[in-house]
Amino acid sequence: MTDGKEKLGPAPLALVLALIAGALVLAVVHEPLMALLRTPRDAGGYDAGRMVFLYATLPRLAMAVLCGAGLAVAGAIMQFVLRNPLASPTTLGVEAGARVALAIATVAAPGLLGLGRDLVAISGSAITTGLVFLLVRRRGFEPVATVIAGLIVGLFCGALAALLGLVEARQMTAVFLWGSGSLSQQSWVPFSGLALRLGVALLALLPLLRALAVLQLGDDGARGLGLSVTRLRVVAIAIASTMTAFVVSMVGVIGFVGLVAPALARLAGARRLGEQLAWSALLGALILLITDAAVQLFAGQLSEFLPTGAVTAVLGSPLLLFLVRRMKPSVPPSVAAPPGWNDPPAARAPVVLAGLGLLVVVALLVGRGPTGDWSLPFGSWSAVAVWRLPRILASAAAGALLALSGVVLQRLTRNELASPEVLGVSAGALLAVALSLLIFGQLGAAGDAVTAVCGGMVVLLLILALGRRSGFAPDHMLLAGIAVSALADALVGVLTAVGDPRAMRLLGWMSGSVAGVSLQAAVLTMLAALVALIAALVLRRWLEILPLGSEAARALGVNLPWARLSLLLLAALTSTAAMPILGPVTFIGLVAPHIVMTLGLRQSRSVLYAAAGTGAAIMVGADWLARTVSFPLQLPTGLVAALLGAPALMLLLNRRGRRS
Amino acid sequence: MRGKSKSFLTRRTLVGAMAWSALVPGRGSASPVAQRVAALDWAIAETLFALGEPPIALVAASDWDRFVVEPRLPAGTVDIGIQQEVNFELLATLRPDLILTSPFSQDQEPALARIGPVRRFIVFEPTETPLERPRALTRELGALLKAERQAEALIAHTDAQLAACRARLARLRPPPVLLVGFLDARHVRAYGGVGLYQNVLDTLGLQNAWTKPSNAWGFATTGIEGLATERDVRLVAFQPVPPDALPTLAQSPLWRELPFVKAGHMSILPPVLMFGALPAALRFARLITSELERVAG
Numbered sequence: 004m005t006d007g008k009e010k011l012g013p014a015p016l017a018l019v020l021a022l023i024a025g026a027l028v029l030a031v032v033h034e035p036l037m038a039l040l041r042t043p044r045d046a047g048g049y050d051a052g053r054m055v056f057l058y059a060t061l062p063r064l065a066m067a068v069l070c071g072a073g074l075a076v077a078g079a080i081m082q083f084v085l086r087n088p089l090a091s092p093t094t095l096g097v098e099a100g101a102r103v104a105l106a107i108a109t110v111a112a113p114g115l116l117g118l119g120r121d122l123v124a125i126s127g128s129a130i131t132t133g134l135v136f137l138l139v140r141r142r143g144f145e146p147v148a149t150v151i152a153g154l155i156v157g158l159f160c161g162a163l164a165a166l167l168g169l170v171e172a173r174q175m176t177a178v179f180l181w182g183s184g185s186l187s188q189q190s191w192v193p194f195s196g197l198a199l200r201l202g203v204a205l206l207a208l209l210p211l212l213r214a215l216a217v218l219q220l221g222d223d224g225a226r227g228l229g230l231s232v233t234r235l236r237v238v239a240i241a242i243a244s245t246m247t248a249f250v251v252s253m254v255g256v257i258g259f260v261g262l263v264a265p266a267l268a269r270l271a272g273a274r275r276l277g278e279q280l281a282w283s284a285l286l287g288a289l290i291l292l293i294t295d296a297a298v299q300l301f302a303g304q305l306s307e308f309l310p311t312g313a314v315t316a317v318l319g320s321p322l323l324l325f326l327v328r329r330m331k332p333s334v335p336p337s338v339a340a341p342p343g344w345n346d347p348p349a350a351r352a353p354v355v356l357a358g359l360g361l362l363v364v365v366a367l368l369v370g371r372g373p374t375g376d377w378s379l380p381f382g383s384w385s386a387v388a389v390w391r392l393p394r395i396l397a398s399a400a401a402g403a404l405l406a407l408s409g410v411v412l413q414r415l416t417r418n419e420l421a422s423p424e425v426l427g428v429s430a431g432a433l434l435a436v437a438l439s440l441l442i443f444g445q446l447g448a449a450g451d452a453v454t455a456v457c458g459g460m461v462v463l464l465l466i467l468a469l470g471r472r473s474g475f476a477p478d479h480m481l482l483a484g485i486a487v488s489a490l491a492d493a494l495v496g497v498l499t500a501v502g503d504p505r506a507m508r509l510l511g512w513m514s515g516s517v518a519g520v521s522l523q524a525a526v527l528t529m530l531a532a533l534v535a536l537i538a539a540l541v542l543r544r545w546l547e548i549l550p551l552g553s554e555a556a557r558a559l560g561v562n563l564p565w566a567r568l569s570l571l572l573l574a575a576l577t578s579t580a581a582m583p584i585l586g587p588v589t590f591i592g593l594v595a596p597h598i599v600m601t602l603g604l605r606q607s608r609s610v611l612y613a614a615a616g617t618g619a620a621i622m623v624g625a626d627w628l629a630r631t632v633s634f635p636l637q638l639p640t641g642l643v644a645a646l647l648g649a650p651a652l653m654l655l656l657n658r659r660g661r662r663s
Numbered sequence: 664m665r666g667k668s669k670s671f672l673t674r675r676t677l678v679g680a681m682a683w684s685a686l687v688p689g690r691g692s693a694s695p696v697a698q699r700v701a702a703l704d705w706a707i708a709e710t711l712f713a714l715g716e717p718p719i720a721l722v723a724a725s726d727w728d729r730f731v732v733e734p735r736l737p738a739g740t741v742d743i744g745i746q747q748e749v750n751f752e753l754l755a756t757l758r759p760d761l762i763l764t765s766p767f768s769q770d771q772e773p774a775l776a777r778i779g780p781v782r783r784f785i786v787f788e789p790t791e792t793p794l795e796r797p798r799a800l801t802r803e804l805g806a807l808l809k810a811e812r813q814a815e816a817l818i819a820h821t822d823a824q825l826a827a828c829r830a831r832l833a834r835l836r837p838p839p840v841l842l843v844g845f846l847d848a849r850h851v852r853a854y855g856g857v858g859l860y861q862n863v864l865d866t867l868g869l870q871n872a873w874t875k876p877s878n879a880w881g882f883a884t885t886g887i888e889g890l891a892t893e894r895d896v897r898l899v900a901f902q903p904v905p906p907d908a909l910p911t912l913a914q915s916p917l918w919r920e921l922p923f924v925k926a927g928h929m930s931i932l933p934p935v936l937m938f939g940a941l942p943a944a945l946r947f948a949r950l951i952t953s954e955l956e957r958v959a960g
Contacts, residue, residue, distance in 0.1 A: 519773065
């Protein structure tokens with residue numbers, strides 16, 4: 004980096020962006036401004052052009068500047084405090100929490116929105132931020148773990164919103180509209196309200212700035228000066244997530260601005276905290292202004308509503324990939340067996356097997372009759388044979404597949420937070436189905452399944468291509484997956500926010516419905532699970548060695564790239580085989596391996612068997628709940644599994660963290 | 664109002680209406696064996712009710728009274744759950760003779776075929792002539808259920824009623840109407856283009872004040888500033904209106920000063936099924952005609 008650049012900092016970049024923003028804003032305001040100047044002030048009557056200019060166009064531009072700056076400052080605080088270049092309101096799940104709280108309030112208690120959207124949003128984001136903190140506290144807020152925890156929380160919120168959308172089909176648009184923020188304004192009231200709120204938050208931040216700046220010295224340095232590092236972090240993050248919630252409560256989710264602006268400010272040479280905050284605010288404001296002005300100009304040509312938040316997410320998620328490439332890989336906690344570890348005696352295996360068997364029997368036999376009463380199906384065995392058997396088999400097989408995929412990925416990446424969802428294979432499948440629905444219309448169930456598998460494979464190939472350069476460094480591949488997930492989410496967001504009825508089918512597909520699965524499909528999935536288990540057992544030497552680290556693996560004579568490639572392919576194929584059954588989000592790939600570890604199993608053979616059994620058991624249980632809990636309404640099994648899995652995962656992670 | 668309107672009925676429409684009302688009470692008389700039909704789409708279901716062949720089971724039945732309103736669901740109608748996640752086990756115990764689906768629920772068809780014969784109907788399609796698709800749907804369902812006469816009678820009845828509404832409105836010279844559904848305090852859906860509501864407006868001879876483009880489904884999502892106009896129009900919003908929408912808009916000069924807001928030219932109508940068939944069209948026609956008559960004094 005040259006001296007000149009050091010001195011100038013982000014100024015040249017800001018100037019270029021300001022020029023672009025200026026040109027676009029001029030294009031937006033030129034005509035109405037001229038008209039305004041031409042007509043005398045009191046021409047009498049309602050002048051629509053003038054009113055729209057004064058109370059919609061101008062406040063919208065001002066709002067773009069304010070929201071961009073607010074999110075960027077929030078992101079800058081998060082990145083600085085957590086020393087994590089990937090932290091932001093989007094990646095930490097803060098926006099997702101605010102958004103899902105608003106969606107729940109819209110459907111369940113619209114009166115709450117009348118009391119104050121910001122209160123609802125703040126509660127939601129406080130809960131999700133708190134959860135992410137709980138998940139990563141014991142890891143010292145290690146960057147990749149933090150972002151993955153944020154992603155898990157975000158996926159959970161997404162699953163909840165999807166369920167709401169499916170059940171409240173006729174309010175789908177209202178549920179999803181705030182997920183892709185729109186900057187549309189009709190007065191200056193929201194602007195002044197938000198300016199006031201953000202101003203108060205900044206004032207609260209001011210006394211902390213000095214102490215925060217000391218954090219740059221490292222935790223020990225800060226402690227040496229007598230600061231409580233944890234308390235400082237928590238307060239700063241609380242302020243940043245409150246700022247985010249204020250913005251979301253006014254305009255909805257504007258993804259990735261809070262990630263991109265601080266990153267650009269730092270890349271362009273902003274060093275000290277004050278500099279980072281100021282430049283981030285400016286760059287964030289300009290980025291959102293440019294995006295929104297472009298959306299206004301472009302959307303004028305479209306007959307379809309285009310939410311600005313979805314556009315920033317589509318543009319911002321690839322940037323995550325770029326940032327990832329500049330990051331040093333970190334060393335996540337190992338999933339390997341410690342030296343001298345002995346698995347508990349196999350005596351538990353029969354107990355576990357018996358438990359699974361009992362679960363299947365209960366799920367087969369216990370259901371609810373036409374009037375909703377609990378019953379055993381005496382005399383109506385067809386219900387058991389035609390409907391319950393296939394869905395239970397399919398759920399169990401898909402659960403086992405995902406669990407196996409999770410075990411392989413976690414050992415391959417040496418990261419216990421890896422899973423098919425996190426790798427982006429699922430999101431790739433979702434993206435492909437959404438695109439095919441948009442472009443080709445309806446393909447039918449078989450067509451969707453083929454599209455999904457192709458989409459998953461394309462993402463896999465992309466991630467492989469990306470990973471080759473870093474020798475398949477685990478972190479990089481995980482984050483690439485997160486970027487793909489964000490992209491898929493944005494696209495689904497546009498479809499659902501617009502209220503396109505086809506989005507309903509997409510939601511149905513996403514939700515993992517096993518109710519109508521055929522016996523043939525169920526048996527095929529069973530076979531796939533069996534093949535996957537055998538393949539994983541065949542490769543178990545690698546599964547044993549890779550978690551020890553690349554040096555150890557090389558010393559033991561493993562051809563690393565080849566081993567990693569084979570395992571990655573196995574994991575992706577395995578999870579893709581489960582996708583047509585369970586949809587893209589389940590968490591089983593994360594939860595099952597964790598339960599197995601909590602049981603004290605480490606050796607890959609027993610881990611594989613136990614994980615497959617656990618995954619199958621969880622899915623059978625989830626499927627039984629989906630079938631009975633809100634009878635006659637049937638819930639999609641995949642979503643129920645996700646809603647059960649995410650909290651279970653948090654409990655497990657927290658418990659394990661406490662013990663170590 | 665009804666008495667007033669009768670004088671505008673032509674002889675043809677009166678005959679149609681009488682034929683319909685004569686047939687409906689004797690439901691089932693046309694088809695000796697009552698068919699057990701399950702409907703996975705509300706447009707199909709409401710047409711079945713109007714044909715006197717009520718479905719025994721329906722998706723999202725618990726929401727029906729909130730969003731379709733009329734006819735009220737008969738007490739025995741079984742709720743078979745979400746359109747995208749039908750309760751197959753429950754449906755199977757009902758042993759339906761026929762299962763009727765629309766493209767919105769086609770993913771469920773392979774499983775439904777294990778329960779009984781499945782027939783898919785197109786419920787929404789942009790057409791040249793207003794209400795062409797709902798009419799065709801009525802005839803198709805009539806043919807399937809051997810209720811051709813009821814189908815023709817329903818069409819004649821609907822046409823007669825629509826003609827009557829048109830005649831009532833012709834005397835009023837109503838302003839153009841701006842049909843919207845509030846999504847929140849900042850966004851609305853404006854209806855027009857190829858949708859059912861526009862079809863009805865065309866049939867009634869009413870002018871739609873929404874002149875900007877609509878999407879392939881007959882609506883446009885827009886910020887509320889998109890409604891700004893100097894013209895003398897009447898805003899017609901469908902329930903439900905979110906509780907914070909109108910209070911928030913009262914703070915907006917852009918909204919407050921709008922000619923139709925200032926003059927109080929705003930009406931709120933009960934819900935009408937947007938992707939509906941002939942009964943929804945007729946319900947909308949009646950509601951808007953009565954409302955426009957009411958405000959005309």
